[in-house]
Amino acid sequence: MKFTDVANDRLEETLSGGQNREKNEDKLEDSASNLTDVLQDILEEDAPLEFAGEEQADDGKKHSDDYTKEEADSRRVVIEVKDLYKIYKVGASKVRALNGVDFKVYEGEFCAIVGTSGSGKSTLLNMLAGLEKPTKGEIVIAGHHIEKMNENKLVRFRRKNVGFIFQSFNLIGTMNAMENVALPLSFRGMSKDLRLKKAMKMLKLVGLKEHAFHKPNQMSGGQQQRVGMARALVVNPKIMFADEPTGNLDSRTSKEMMDLMRKVVNEQKKTLVMVTHDDSLAAIADKVIRIVDGRIVKIEDRSTKVMEDNEHETIKL
Numbered sequence: 141m142k143f144t145d146v147a148n149d150r151l152e153e154t155l156s157g158g159q160n161r162e163k164n165e166d167k168l169e170d171s172a173s174n175l176t177d178v179l180q181d182i183l184e185e186d187a188p189l190e191f192a193g194e195e196q197a198d199d200g201k202k203h204s205d206d207y208t209k210e211e212a213d214s215r216r217v218v219i220e221v222k223d224l225y226k227i228y229k230v231g232a233s234k235v236r237a238l239n240g241v242d243f244k245v246y247e248g249e250f251c252a253i254v255g256t257s258g259s260g261k262s263t264l265l266n267m268l269a270g271l272e273k274p275t276k277g278e279i280v281i282a283g284h285h286i287e288k289m290n291e292n293k294l295v296r297f298r299r300k301n302v303g304f305i306f307q308s309f310n311l312i313g314t315m316n317a318m319e320n321v322a323l324p325l326s327f328r329g330m331s332k333d334l335r336l337k338k339a340m341k342m343l344k345l346v347g348l349k350e351h352a353f354h355k356p357n358q359m360s361g362g363q364q365q366r367v368g369m370a371r372a373l374v375v376n377p378k379i380m381f382a383d384e385p386t387g388n389l390d391s392r393t394s395k396e397m398m399d400l401m402r403k404v405v406n407e408q409k410k411t412l413v414m415v416t417h418d419d420s421l422a423a424i425a426d427k428v429i430r431i432v433d434g435r436i437v438k439i440e441d442r443s444t445k446v447m448e449d450n451e452h453e454t455i456k457l
Contacts, residue, residue: 217280218379218411219245219268224277226263226434237263238274239434245413245427247378249443250405252425253415260434261415262383268413269302269381270294281379303377307387309364311356311371317343317363318352321370342370345408346400362393366400373404382414386421398424 226238237260245251255261266272267279270286279287286297311320318339325335343352346366356364365385372380385401386394402424405412414425422428430438 215246215249217244218247218249218282219413220278220280221268222278222280224264224267224279225275226260226267226272227275236434238267238277241277241431241434241436243429243436243439245411247411248405248409249411249427250402250425251411251413251427251429252422253413253429253431254417254419254422255415255431256417259431261417261431263434264431265381265383265413265415269304270298301377301379303372303375303380305365305369305372305380305382305385307384309356309361309368309388311364311367313356316353316355317348317359317367317370320356320367321374324371324375338374339370342374343367345373345404346370360393361389362397365389365393365397369397369400369404373408373410378411380410380412382412384416385414386416386418394418394421 221241221243224238224241225236228235228237239260241260241264253261253264263272267274268281270279270289274287277287278285281297282301284297286294289297311317312323315323318336321342322335322339325338330338340349340352343349346369348363348366348370351359351363351367354363356367359367365388369385382401386397389397398421401412401414404410414422416422426441426443428438428440428442429436430440
């Protein structure tokens with residue numbers, strides 16, 4: 141996914157290409173300064189997600205696969221999308237990247253958005269993350285209409301509530317794993333000892349304690365993606381967005397990564413929305429949303445064993 145928001149274009153450029161331009165270690169300080177300016181616009185603060193008009197759920201809540209349909213219906217809605225359209229003008233033509241999309245995602249749910257290239261899944265993820273404005277429709281996250289927010293409010297909202305896992309890892313080559321994970325915490329004036337302690341805790345969570353002092357070129361693709369996940373988790377977001385997180389991994393490592401994501405959702409009570417083209421990866425999710433040509437053609441809710449087709453007809457699985 142290529143973020144279209146200006147600040148996030150800078151993030152993509154800096155994280156994915158900046159380190160290739162900075163070959164000389166004497167330029168590390170300038171590179172790190174540039175990265176800091178960019179990441180401050182997107183990485184989250186360590187603050188709880190506030191649900192409009194509702195109290196926080198207690199830590200003893202059930203996981204999604206434990207719900208009956210009646211209990212599932214009463215779960216807290218974290219993301220609600222209503223009649224969402226995104227229309228691009230290409231010359232004299234109009235391309236409907238999203239064409240009337242409706243769905244809900246519940247707190248603590250692992251939701252997979254599945255579609256082929258060009259189906260609209262990455263555009264939809266951009267909309268949910270507030271990186272693109274819809275042509276029409278509503279996006280309600282934690283009770284807030286993000287489609288009505290200006291850029292400054294969106295930046296603050298993402299910083300507080302959202303974590304990102306990138307397909308291309310986007311680690312800083314001159315930093316070791318622990319330093320990469322701790323980087324977002326440095327923007328809050330947190331002491332070095334404390335942020336490294338928190339980073340190590342996240343590396344333990346993703347099974348990389350022994351690789352804490354390894355740099356990206358000393359780790360496999362799967363290990364680098366685990367570092368990326370730890371970096372997203374270290375700021376304690378309630379909602380995480382992942383764009384093809386296993387796209388650069390082999391099949392065995394992909395399965396390991398998906399198992400880890402499932403574990404994080406369950407144990408850390410995170411809400412995770414992932415886009416993928418791979419049905420086998422989506423099989424582990426609580427909810428699967430299938431999108432074709434900008435329209436949702438099917439929603440499979442594994443927690444309630446109910447499927448909804450594009451005519452909004454409910455079918456018991």
